[in-house]
Amino acid sequence: MVTTLSRRSMIGAAGLLGLGSLPACGIAPAYVPAERRSVPDRSESDASLVFSNWTQYIDVEEGSGRRPTLEEFTERTGIAVEYSEDINDNDEFFGKISPVLAQGGAPGRDLMVISDWMAARYVALGWVQSLDRANLPNVTTYLDPQLSRPAFDPERAHSVPWQSxxxxxxxxxxxxxxxxxxxxxxxxxxxxxxxxxxxxxxxxxxxxxxxxxxxxxxxxxxxxxxxxxxxxxxxxxxxxxxxxxxxxxxxxxxxxxxxxxxxxxxxxxxxxxxxxxxxxxxxxxxxLWAESLMIPDRALHKRNAELLIDHYYQPEVAAELAAFVQYICPVPAARDVLAGSADEETAALAEEPLIFPTDEMRARLHTMRDVxxxxxxxxxxxxxxxxxx
Structure with a gap:
């Protein structure tokens, strides 16, 4: 079993920082209008993308260090993924990327995972792009309804849950x-x-x-x-x-x-x-909270990033990821996949309410609006x- 010290728990006291503290750091948050958020997409000519995530937040094969679900994506699509575990703290990452996004620079990544309370700031500042739902059929079909309408992004136009x-x-x-x-x-x-x-x-x-x-x-x-x-x-x-x-x-x-x-x-x-x-x-x-996949402004491989997002919403892939990271899976249909596993330990995860909450538990879960x-x-x-x- 993987030691899954929560991404949110890593925030600690650093979560006390926020937009209100940024001017003291010499960073002036700047809203970016919709017409300045995108650049010509290179996805057709460049089969690659850069994905920034937290540590221990993806499946890894013991011994080899391989990331099976990422390799499955590359084998299926031909798109190579440069995967980087360079997010250690929401505020720290915000401080690193905000000068670039505020000034309309290249973010150096096509996809990133941000905690919901911080994701609200990216959306409010216009620092993330709208998603093309035509590239996200699995998200449309399988996204957990309880995670589909957060206050900061009620139509999930800019974000899709990675884990919850x-x-x-x-x-x-x-x-x-x-x-x-x-x-x-x-x-x-x-x-x-x-x-x-x-x-x-x-x-x-x-x-x-x-x-x-x-x-x-x-x-x-x-x-x-x-x-x-x-x-x-x-x-x-x-x-x-x-x-x-x-x-x-x-x-x-x-x-x-x-x-x-x-x-x-x-x-x-x-x-x-x-x-x-x-x-x-x-x-x-x-x-109830989520940490969401978002595409930053001026990302060079937007379509490729959307295809990767949708890859993780296939129930079989979502089940593989959930069995490893053991957070709440945003794809309820993955439960049936795990339940059908020949491995008893894996099959038992389908009955774990902290991965697939029961209806009774769900009735007591609430999503907090952003401050x-x-x-x-x-x-x-x-x-x-x-x-x-």
């Missing part, structure tokens, strides 16, 4: 001696000093607002500040052990924390290493004081 996940709660049931069913259960007296929350505001806030009954797809500033005020009280009473990035997994594994905000993408590995670890979608709801540029400075100021980052 849930922000919920992980806890050590044996150490706690009882179940956790809601986020409010984290505030019980016997968990004082034994709970961690995410340091990144974009990562932490959705679950906290859901716990207070907010509709996170249309939350208000009052909803956000109310949730932060509650956390401030918990900080003041020393109920919160600390705010974390991806190191929440080590706190939970070592016993330093008994319960925490967590990502479903980490939970399968955590439970494999310690069967006492449970992951729960709270009764009042968990946050707007106008809201972000005020939210960050308060959250920074609360979380101490």
């Amino acid at each position: 996940g849930i922000t919920g709660i992980a806890y050590n049931r044996k150490a706690l001696g009882r179940e956790i069913r809601s986020t409010g259960d984290l505030w019980a007296p016997d968990l004082k000093g034994r709970v961690t929350l995410f340091a990144g505001m974009d990562e932490a806030l959705g679950l906290l607002m859901l716990a207070q009954g907010a509709d996170i797809s249309a939350f208000t500033a009052d909803d956000a500040y109310r949730a932060m005020a509650q956390v401030q009280k918990l900080v003041d009473s020393r109920h919160i052990r600390r705010f974390t990035g991806n190191d929440y997994t080590s706190d939970l594994a070592s016993g330093a924390a008994v319960a925490c905000q967590a990502y479903s993408g980490d939970a399968i590995q955590l439970k494999a290493e310690n069967p006492d670890i449970e992951f729960v979608v709270p009764e009042e709801g968990g946050e 707007t540029p106008a809201e972000r400075p005020g939210f960050h100021q308060v959250w920074g004081q609360v979380a101490g980052v």
